[in-house]
Each structure stands twice: as structure tokens, then as C-alpha cells.
Amino acid sequence: MARRQLPSLNALRAFEAFGRHGRMTLVADELCVTHGAVSRQIRQLEEQLGVALTEGPRSRLRLTQAGLKLAQALSPAFDQIEAAVPRPIQAGAKPLVVSCLPTFAMKWLIPRLPRFQAAHPDIPVRVAESNGPFDFKADGIDLAIRMRSPDTVVTYDAIATPFMEHYHGPVMAPELATSPMTLERVFAMPRLLTRTFVESWSDWARNFELDHLPPAVSEQEFDHYFYMIEAAAAGLGVAIGPWAFVQRDLASGRLVAPLGFTSGRARIVAVTPPDGATEExxxxxxxxxxxxxxxxxPP
Structure with a gap:
């Protein structure tokens, strides 16, 4: 078997985490290293590959198109490795397993999770990132968090409890938002999509009582919301961003929302088994x- 020509796995791990978080400080927290160590790992990876993976000022660093392509490939690869690693049987309380949309977990759930742990220190929580179908028993899931629209086809028995309104709107890099920004100009820009919620554009367009969604000049689809958001921050086009997912990027100036946000048809829901849901x-x-x-x- 030929020897694999791979760059440093530590550097790949640091870069994959940056692709998910978009901020060096969050990567440093996840990997328990310093901000400088993360920067060095990513710089080392770029030197090994001879390709720029990030661009922009240090305070608003973003992925290049080559970086987006690599990050999209790395996340499922690391997910497979994590799933394959055997784990010892642990004594103690069984964790509450929450299946959650990856971007929602990173941008909304995990920053708030310490409040639940403080109120219920005897209930350990394990967040399992997933946006696909699931089986409560086969996958060992206690509760799932998903986005549901009225016409979403659900193929399993469950109780879906809406817990948050879904506000959404077009988001883009500041340099693309030249004034005046109009609805027509938004539709004339390259369109970014995510497989997680393919109906996002048509759902948003319903707010304007359009007979049909105007054809896109070009489309680019991403596996996850967080890659679509990074693509928007990189200036590759405009995306329909859920308010819950883009709050921090808007506050930091990485993204702008020149047309604001409107209420979508979808709702963010907590999904529990139709019977036998645990007290936790x-x-x-x-x-x-x-x-x-x-x-x-949204303001």
C-alpha cells in the first residue's frame, strides 16, 4: 500500500475546528491550546499545502474558497473517526443524548448549556451533532432539535414541540452590501444554499408574496449551515441566514443583513418520542x- 501523503493531523484538526467556529478563540477553547498555537497550526498547514486557506484581517479572518472545500471534507472525516473510536464503559449517570443541528449547537445551544448544567448538575448532557434522520432507540437519542416547516415530511413517530421562532434574512459580507440594497439586487447575487434546509430561499421569498422564486444567476450548495455562513462571510454570495445562527457574526461585523429579518414558516422544535420520553x-x-x-x- 502506498504511503499516504497527509499534512500534520494536528494542523488539520485545528483547521477543521476553525471551519466550524470561524473564530480562533473558540478553536483554542475547544482544543485547550492558546490562540497563537491555533494560528501557527493553520499557518503551517497553508505552508505545507502551498495554498491560502484563510484571508482577511486577523480580527475577521475567513476561509478562502480552497479553505471552504477542505473544511467541508474534513468535518465528515473527523466525524467518522470519532464514531469509530472505541470508548470504555463508564459508570455513573447515563448522559442525556441530544441530537442537534451542528450550527445550532455551536451558535445557540452550547453557549447556553452551562445554565442547564447549573440548574441540573446531576444530568450530564451529550450533544450529538446531526441534521439527518434518526431513530430514538437505535441511535440512543433522548431528544432531538430540528427545524420544521409546515410541509416537512416526517417519516417517524415523534412529538415536535416548537420552542423558538425562526427569523431569517439575507446575509452577506460587508463589501457586497453596497447601498442601496434592494430585493432585486439580492436576487441578482450568487445564491448560497445548505442541504440542511434546502427550502430556505423559497420560504423567505414567501414574505414578499412572489409568484415564484426568481432564478439564481448561480448557486453553490454546502453540507452544513456553518459552511454556508462562512461562504457568505468570504464574499462568495448571499445566504438566507437564521437569526439564531448569525447573531454573533453580525455583532462582530463579519456579516451584514441589509434587508433585516422576517418571520419564517419553519420553527425550531424539540423532538421527543411519542411514548417513553425520559424525565430528563x-x-x-x-x-x-x-x-x-x-x-x-432581531432588531
């Missing part, structure tokens, strides 16, 4: 309802 899962569902109610609406 119901506590977590009620906590989600409380956190969703306290989340500020």
Missing part, C-alpha cells in the same frame, strides 16, 4: 422552551 428529556425540553422565549428577536 422532558426537563431539557422545558428548559429549551424557557431559553427560546428569552432569546431576543
Amino acid at each position: 428529556a422532558l426537563l431539557f425540553r422545558d428548559w429549551l422552551l424557557s431559553e427560546g422565549a428569552s432569546t431576543p428577536s
